[in-house]
Amino acid sequence: MPDRTPPHIDVDTPIGADVDLDRESIRLANGTRLTEDVVSSIVDQARRAAGRPSLSGRAAASPQIAFRVAPDVRRRAAELAAREGKTLSQLAREALEDRVATTR
Numbered sequence: 001m002p003d004r005t006p007p008h009i010d011v012d013t014p015i016g017a018d019v020d021l022d023r024e025s026i027r028l029a030n031g032t033r034l035t036e037d038v039v040s041s042i043v044d045q046a047r048r049a050a051g052r053p054s055l056s057g058r059a060a061a062s063p064q065i066a067f068r069v070a071p072d073v074r075r076r077a078a079e080l081a082a083r084e085g086k087t088l089s090q091l092a093r094e095a096l097e098d099r100v101a102t103t104r
Contacts, residue, residue: 065096
C-alpha cells in the first residue's frame with residue numbers, strides 16, 4: 001500500500017454518498033478491511049471516549065456548576081492552580097468539596 005497523506009477533514013467537509021461495505025473494499029490505514037462490525041466498534045470507542053471521565057466513577061454525567069468571580073479572583077486562582085500543577089476546575093472543585101465537607 002503506497003504512503004499517502006490523508007485529506008484534511010473538518011466540520012465543513014462535505015459528506016459523500018453512503019458506501020456499501022459488503023460490496024466495496026475500504027481499508028483502514030493499518031490495512032484492516034472496514035466492515036459494519038469494525039464501524040460499530042469504532043463508533044462505540046468514540047462514544048466512550050467523548051468528554052471527560054465521570055467524577056462518580058460510573059458511566060454517568062457529572063453535574064456542572066458555573067459561577068462568576070471578579071477578574072482579580074480569577075487571575076489569582078489561575079496563578080495558584082498553575083503553581084500547584086492543577087487546572088482551575090480542579091482548584092475550584094477541591095475548594096468547594098472542602099467547604100461542603102467542613103460545613104454541617
